[in-house]
Amino acid sequence: xxxxxxxxxxxxxxxxxxxxxxxxxxxxxxxxxxxxxxxxxxxxxxxxxxxxxxxxxxxxxxxxxxxxxxxxxxxxxxxxxxxxxxxxxxxxxxxxxxxxxxxxxxxxxxxxxxxxxxxxxxxxxxxxxxxxxxxxxxxxxxxxxxxxxxxxxxxxxxxxxxxxxxxxxxxxxxxxxxxxxxxxxxxxxxxxxxxxxxxxxxxxxxxxxxxxxxxxxxxxxxxxxxxx
Numbered sequence: 001x002x003x004x005x006x007x008x009x010x011x012x013x014x015x016x017x018x019x020x021x022x023x024x025x026x027x028x029x030x031x032x033x034x035x036x037x038x039x040x041x042x043x044x045x046x047x048x049x050x051x052x053x054x055x056x057x058x059x060x061x062x063x064x065x066x067x068x069x070x071x072x073x074x075x076x077x078x079x080x081x082x083x084x085x086x087x088x089x090x091x092x093x094x095x096x097x098x099x100x101x102x103x104x105x106x107x108x109x110x111x112x113x114x115x116x117x118x119x120x121x122x123x124x125x126x127x128x129x130x131x132x133x134x135x136x137x138x139x140x141x142x143x144x145x146x147x148x149x150x151x152x153x154x155x156x157x158x159x160x161x162x163x164x165x166x167x168x169x170x171x172x173x174x175x176x177x178x179x180x181x182x183x184x185x186x187x188x189x190x191x192x193x194x195x196x197x198x199x200x201x202x203x204x205x206x207x208x209x210x211x212x213x214x215x216x217x218x219x220x221x222x223x224x225x226x227x228x
Contacts, residue, residue: 002065003030004027004028004063004066005028005029005030005158007028007063008027009061010023011050011057020043020214021043021050022213022215023215027227029207031188032206033182033190033191033204034208035194035195036048036192036194036209036211037195037198037201037209038211042214043211043214044194045086048194049083051081051159051161052081053069053074054083056070080157082159083162084162085163086164086165088148090137090144091136093135094132094133094136095147095150096132098147098151099114099121099122099132099147099150099151100118102152114154121150121153121154122150124150125149125150125153125177125180126180127146131147142168142173145167146169146173149177159192160181160184162193163193164195164196165193166195175203178200207219207221207222
């Protein structure tokens with residue numbers, strides 16, 4: 001297996017006739033946290049959406065684990081490459097229903113086999129088990145974001161994509177979430193997230209990819225060196 005989890009060559013993407021990413025050439029190392037930074041509208045979210053086939057580039061090639069990303073069935077790919085959205089959508093029902101939906105999607109296992117996993121996923125997302133019976137549509141924006149993270153973790157992804165994961169959280173909850181992401185990264189999960197906060201890149205000890213006007217303008221290590 002290649003050392004890079006993703007390799008992008010000449011990737012260009014357009015939406016409604018407008019180019020949003022231009023000629024992206026980038027290798028992202030397995031197990032290494034990556035933060036995507038840059039002004040709003042610079043292409044960070046579009047880039048993330050390409051990595052689990054929520055969108056398809058108009059040109060170029062994306063490899064996942066050394067194979068063309070389109071060779072993976074979409075369901076299988078999204079089990080391995082989880083996505084926690086900035087503005088998450090909740091499924092109908094309770095938090096429990098949301099987490100079990102993720103189990104059915106990824107594993108097809110009976111719900112009773114995954115109670116411990118649910119508790120662990122909630123804990124990692126900074127939520128208590130008391131949330132399981134809460135109606136998902138009555139949660140605050142920050143709570144929905146954390147439930148969406150827990151739901152994503154239920155699939156045991158190798159890669160976790162996050163779009164501004166702390167934007168709806170208070171500073172303390174945001175700091176705890178970044179600490180959780182650091183632990184997941186240290187345990188071997190590849191974390192790729194967009195952020196406007198440079199302190200989060202430092203806390204994660206992440207490589208930093210800077211976007212501007214749909215282009216990658218730099219790719220540096222946590223220490224500020226150019227990535228080879």
